[in-house]
Amino acid sequence: MMEFGIQKGRHTTSVKLPALIKQAVTIIKTELSQSATSTRALVTVAETLYTQYKRADQRLVEYPNFKSPKGYMSAHYPPELYQLGVDTLEVGGVDGKIKIILHRPLPDGVVKKFILSKTPTGEHYVSFTLKLKRERSSGDREVGLDMGIIDFAIDSDGERYPNPKLLLKVQNRIEHLNKHLSRKVVNSKSWRRLKEKIQKFKRKVINRRKDFLHQLSARLVDSCRVIGVERLDIKKMLGDERYRFSISDAGWGEFKRQLTYKSIESNDTKLVFANQFFASTHICSCCKVKRKEKLPTSIRSWTCEYCGTHHDRDINAALNLKRVALEAVEKWKSRSNTRVIFL
Numbered sequence: 001m002m003e004f005g006i007q008k009g010r011h012t013t014s015v016k017l018p019a020l021i022k023q024a025v026t027i028i029k030t031e032l033s034q035s036a037t038s039t040r041a042l043v044t045v046a047e048t049l050y051t052q053y054k055r056a057d058q059r060l061v062e063y064p065n066f067k068s069p070k071g072y073m074s075a076h077y078p079p080e081l082y083q084l085g086v087d088t089l090e091v092g093g094v095d096g097k098i099k100i101i102l103h104r105p106l107p108d109g110v111v112k113k114f115i116l117s118k119t120p121t122g123e124h125y126v127s128f129t130l131k132l133k134r135e136r137s138s139g140d141r142e143v144g145l146d147m148g149i150i151d152f153a154i155d156s157d158g159e160r161y162p163n164p165k166l167l168l169k170v171q172n173r174i175e176h177l178n179k180h181l182s183r184k185v186v187n188s189k190s191w192r193r194l195k196e197k198i199q200k201f202k203r204k205v206i207n208r209r210k211d212f213l214h215q216l217s218a219r220l221v222d223s224c225r226v227i228g229v230e231r232l233d234i235k236k237m238l239g240d241e242r243y244r245f246s247i248s249d250a251g252w253g254e255f256k257r258q259l260t261y262k263s264i265e266s267n268d269t270k271l272v273f274a275n276q277f278f279a280s281t282h283i284c285s286c287c288k289v290k291r292k293e294k295l296p297t298s299i300r301s302w303t304c305e306y307c308g309t310h311h312d313r314d315i316n317a318a319l320n321l322k323r324v325a326l327e328a329v330e331k332w333k334s335r336s337n338t339r340v341i342f343l
């Protein structure tokens with residue numbers, strides 16, 4: 001058994017990194033009698049653990065928990081410990097080649113570390129952390145983006161990005177399987193097998209959703225100079241029963257995270273988050289006068305009573321977001337390095 005001799009709470013302050021590494025090295029040498037390369041991997045674990053405890057002592061993070069081997073597990077390795085083939089991976093300290101499926105070639109950059117992980121469903125992944133050499137190119141479009149439920153998003157040029165509604169499609173199937181599961185004896189062999197099947201289903205949905213979001217966010221950041229989006233209070237909206245399912249299915253939070261980091265990586269794409277109280281839906285994008293009455297969600301188009309313009313609800317909102325984004329970029333143009341602006 002490998003033990004680091006660390007306890008939770010106040011005892012941790014006495015733990016010093018060198019002692020920890022020494023202990024880790026001794027353990028691996030005596031108990032596993034492995035080569036020097038795997039010692040290096042264990043040292044990385046010790047270092048990570050030490051950093052975590054130090055940060056917890058400074059009250060920056062929670063103290064680490066003991067992890068169940070059934071849950072998500074991961075190990076971080078330094079970059080010198082891997083050899084990547086076309087469909088194989090060699091890891092220092094591990095005998096033989098591991099067969100892998102490479103989703104895409106590693107981008108141009110320097111590998112900082114790599115992580116081997118195992119999901120609760122027993123799938124294994126390897127992921128690489130890279131410092132990228134190349135920045136994303138930026139196009140010259142300027143768009144506002146209204147997030148929806150029927151369509152995932154609508155831009156100010158009128159283009160609609162349909163919502164794949166991935167979870168909804170398999171929701172019935174998952175519910176069906178869950179019903180079966182509830183009839184089985186908890187922790188029996190067939191219960192576990194079915195549970196695994198359901199989790200695999202869910203993981204598939206998550207992966208496909210991420211893929212959809214990555215493609216869309218990359219396409220937007222690469223083609224735009226300015227992107228204006230709403231700063232929705234997603235946590236608050238998730239509390240609303242009517243929206244919870246659609247929003248968590250659509251992955252808005254993840255989409256904004258991707259837009260943000262891709263804009264930061266970009267040459268010159270500015271991402272502007274409008275204030276969450278900005279009434280993008282209720283202001284006329286032509287005369288800028290705000291409607292007196294609130295527009296119910298079911299009304300998809302309306303006519304401005306001041307200037308008479310007929311609006312598509314979503315495109316009007318997107319146009320308003322574009323306008324405030326352009327104004328913000330103009331206002332902050334002296335800060336050319338800023339990529340993300342919060343209003």
Ligand SMILES: [Zn+2]
Binds near residue numbers: 284288307
């Ligand atoms: Zn108007």
